[in-house]
Amino acid sequence: MNTPSDTSTEGTPPSASPGGTPPPDDAGGTPAPARIRSGWWPLLTRLHFYAGVLVAPFLLVAAVTGLAYTAVPQLDQLVYGEQLRVERVGETPRPLAEQLAAVREAHPEGTVASVVPPEAPDHTTKVVLSVPELAEQDKQRTVYVDPYTAEVRGALTTWWGSTPLATWLDDLHRNLHLGETGRLYSELAASWLWVLVLGGLLLWFGRRRTYAGAAKRNTVLPARGTRGVRRSRSLHAVTGVWLSVGLLVLSATGLTWSAYAGARFTELRTSLSAYPPELDTAASGPAAAGHDHSAPEQSGAGTAPGDVPAGLTVDQILDRARAAGLDGPVEIGVPAEDGSAWTVAQTDGLWPVHLDRAALDPHSGEVTSRVDWAEWPVLAKLSTLGVRAHMGTLFGLANQIVLAVIALGLTAGIVLGYRMWWQRRPTRGAGRALVGRPPARGAWRQLPWPGLVVAVPLAAAVGWAFPLLGWSLLGFLALDGVLAVIRRQRAARVSGPAA
Template sequence: MSTTSDASPNGAPAADSPDEKPTSDRSGTTSSAAPANGRTRSGWWPLLTRLHFYAGILVAPFLLVAALTGLAYTAVPQLDQLVYSQELRVEEVGGTPKPLTEQTASAREAHPEGSIVSVIPPEAADHTTKIVLSVPELAEQDKQRTVYVDPYTAEVRGALTTWSGSTPLATWLDDLHRNLHLGETGRLYSELAASWLWVLVLGGLLLWFGRRRTYAGGAKRDMLLPERGARGVRRSRSLHAITGVWISAGLLVLSATGLTWSAYAGERFTELRTSLSAYAPELDTTASAEGSSDRSDGHETGGNAVDSGLPQGLSPDRILEKARAAGLDGPVELSVPADEESTWTVAQTDGLWPVRMDKAAVDPHSGEITSRVDWADHPVLAKLSSLGVRAHMGTLFGLANQIVLAVIALGLSVGIVLGYRVWWQRRPTRADRRALVGRAPARGTWRHLPWPALAVTVPLVVAVGWAFPLLGWSLLAFLVLDGVLALVRRRRTAGPAANA
């Protein structure tokens, strides 16, 4: 997200006058002439310049789409409350809530289709209870039908088709951000953007700080703020770079977390977690062999005046009571037993930091806690993955998380626009040299690297390409295309020379 003294943030020349010829120096170059001293350590700068330039030009459109769709997704909690207030909130907070059994019965009466898979008590006094149904035609799409019930009156306030608890609007915006509503094919755009993002960020930081250290005497102020008194292309270049510097940490986190659920890099991450046994322990939901069939406490679900659609045994109110007594406070979700040999599952769903994500298996007849998995039991990598995903979705730190994501998305969008502006501002304007955009950095910059550096770089690039397949394949495609174009150009140049 940065530049060099003689290269724009995209790698194009960036001198004050758009007609100046590019030069060469240790901070980066666009000169077409090879260094006189051959392979030197300063050969990194032109290579980084060229990589940053072409990565920015080719991948920035994908990043811009990801930034804008991500920006829209950050507002999901507020949009949900605005669009689905009828379903999500009660008209009036009453006295004592009705039993969950009565609320589920009301939901079943209004929606007899499918079967109940979970019951989600209200998180706040003015929230509705959610009764989640598995409906065959929706299950094929990995979706559910959620019925919203007023906990004080047991009145059904509506029903929505949901995906993992997300409303239709949230699901639509999520799909837009992840795959542009193009299915598996569309996922490639977001993975390509996320794969190249960290290359752009790290390369840009190296270029910018290398330039400022050389030309600003290492002053921290000049490294973190735009150049004072800069105008024209220098001003645009400086704003582009500083924007990238300030949001760089957030961009790296978003890139890393986004790749964890991508198609190809996500598969590599899954393989890594499997090899390290870095998944949360599984909760044993097998009912106890001594599970009592005694239902004399008057809280059983069978034999009620109305069919609640719940299995025989203790009522969800009693299951919740047992879970609360075991320490599962805050927002929870009660998952219905899958069969007669299974337990209820009560899981904390508080994703705000500090998270509460303990789980417990509760015997449907005795109310005994038969198994438990606490957040503290999760491996470190599993914790980091879960927290990273929540931060990426804007739910880990509430409104503050949303604001930070919005700032990063806006900053990335502005930085991309400024990068293209610099490229345009660097265009030749003389009558005999007119062009729509600035010149690209010279080819063959890798030939300026010392042999030891090249020996380390090549295997490293191959390893990175394996870990991030779309990055590797797109880089290979560019190298092949660039080589073909260079060959064609040399043949065209050699032709007139031979005929002269």
């Protein structure tokens, strides 16, 4: 549904012969009476064809790199098993404060940013350190500890919790390791993906309406008994039909963090106040202004610079959070300065998600602020769920499998699209060519004026919302115009002056 059209004859829609009569059904069925196509059909055909030819390479790269990213959890376990898992599961984990002290002894650099208790009995504890030289790169140092022995198992440079391998694959998928410039490739692919999918659906279902009998069953199943371009077209279209919902979701979620369309989405969310409520991390009560220095202090790892603040231990903070209902996997945020509260945030991204957050006073353990998932605006929830589904973390292994199937299906659809283009090439006489001819230009002249009045402003609005889509469409039109001039000049030279 998102690759080159199968049209080979100038000016002939894929569902009609030059005389306007539908071609024989792919499965040998009887064609329904011919229907007269408006100018919208050839225009959509031409748009789908050129967008497929020019954008499909970017989609192919996105599909292949996305397929590699779906295997990140398994690859992490393979490459970083020593850091992520314990060799032997014990009976009782050591206190988090003791594990934190072992980390600070082995890694005194930077400051403690957060502590992530093990999510499973065979997982290690993660202690995230904020190190100045890494902070400049928006990265952290994560130290991994055996929860049963308090032995430091190793340290990795992480990016918001992602391992170096996961970060490398993420950058490959997002920008091909070309920085901000490279992000344009993924945004271009995501911007056109939904156009190609919707356009392909309209073309395919419009084509099937012209057939009667058994042929209609081939709308969602590959046609049997066909060969050549008809077989390729059927496989290409049916693949797109089955993958259409997933492809549209990937297009929408991919655009939310793109450079230009993502900025438009951010403006929309800001105007609608569609962000999660902020958690107030200021400590409350007398402890915020200062505590009784005559009272004995408890601390997770002393009071030296870079350690956790005086007051309750990290274990006591976790106990208070559990009592407040924050169960499951959590991340404990260490106060960055005096007067700030501890934060405990649920991190269970599997459906149904648990993403409640709470701030706790460092001395009393009282919950001073809380934001529950139920309080999030609908658009903020949809955005978060969509991003997690895009990254394969919403439904666990099932999510990974679905993404892999979509990536493989998209790759197959692209290959079939180019195969159709090659199969529809002229093979006889002087008109032989390497690929099929494109649909005829000038289809917009056949559009009714009321349609143009609506379509032009709508196209401008879409181009504003998706800037790379708009600019690349203008680029297609400019290229098409240049090719038209070249062909007219070539035809004039061949025909010569009139006698």
